[in-house]
Amino acid sequence: MPVTVVRFNLVEPGATPASLSARYKAAVEMARYADDRGITTVQTEEHHGVANNWLPSxxxxxxAVFGATRNVAVTVSAVIGPLHDPLRLAEDIAVLDLLSGGRLVTVAGIGYRPEEYALFDVDWKQRGRLQDELLETVLKAWTGEEFRYRGRTVRVTPRPFSDPHPLLLVGGSSRPAARRAARLGLPFFPSAHLPELEAYYKERLVEYGTEGWTMMPAAETPLLHIAEDPDRAWAEYGTHFLHE
Structure with a gap:
């Protein structure tokens, strides 16, 4: 079955609370419409403190999408892992996995904007270590068993719906990201078409004795917009295409 995706970042430069509220509600209705017509995936992602009001949550x-739909998956691509409390993120993903019956897909990246780390008072230079801790923690948390976390014994409940755990991919376009994914036996999602990085990931799978797969973006991202009057369509939508 082909994967068909609609993506929402919900940006609106110069928005008012009323206009953003209408935009958010419209996005949920669009997701419902897409679900009724066989679209397989709604994709979204997080950014913080952005002037164009990019979705932060x-x-x-x-x-909200899961509450309005029956079949569509939601891919969070990507969550900025080091900005989240590992235990709370494990809980939130588990609850969404339970609510949706396993329709949540999470891609964990480390981001590329130091100002987002500054906003949450997280050390940019520690992002690799924090990402390792986050991924290791959520995987342990989803077992429902006790484990050691920052010097104490913890247990996270409830267990998620998906077995052995909700679908979690490691995002990034660097060798450390590929190595991190291979070490943990998690799928790898480069943010660009990088066959050499996929090859490196597969080599590390062999080294660590783990299993995984790569979700590789296409080499080019085509845009096809059907219009009876291309000039009029470009005048109306062109700035949005260019922004995207």
């Missing part, structure tokens, strides 16, 4: 949005 993709899991809250995912919950």
């Amino acid at each position: 993709p899991f809250a949005f995912a919950g």
Whole structure:
């Protein structure tokens, strides 16, 4: 079955609370419409403190989409892992996995904007270590068993719906990201078409004795917009295409 995706970042430069509220509600209705017509995936992602009002809370949005749909998956691509508390993120993803019956897909990246780390008072230079801790923690948390976390014994409940755990991919376009995914036996999602990085990931799978797969973006991202009057369509939508 082909994967068909609609993507929402919910940006609106110069928005008012009323206009953003209308935009968010429209996005949920569009997701419902897409679900009724066989679209397989709604994709969204997080950014913080952006002047164009980019969506900062993709899991809250995912919950609204799940409440309005029956079949469509929601892919959060990507969540900026080091900005999240590992235990709370494990809980939030588990609850969404339970609510949706396993329709949540999470891609964990480390981001590329130091100002987002500054906003949450997280050390940019520690992002690799924090990402390792986050991924290791959520995987342990989803077992429902006790484990050691920052010097204490913890247990996270409830267990998610998906077995052995909700679909979690490691995002990134660097060798450390590929190595991290291979070490943990998680799928790898490069943010660009990088066959050499996929090859490196597969080599590390062999090294670590783990299993995984790659979700590789296409080499080019085509745009096809059907219009009876291309000039009029470009005048109306062109700035949005260019922004995207």
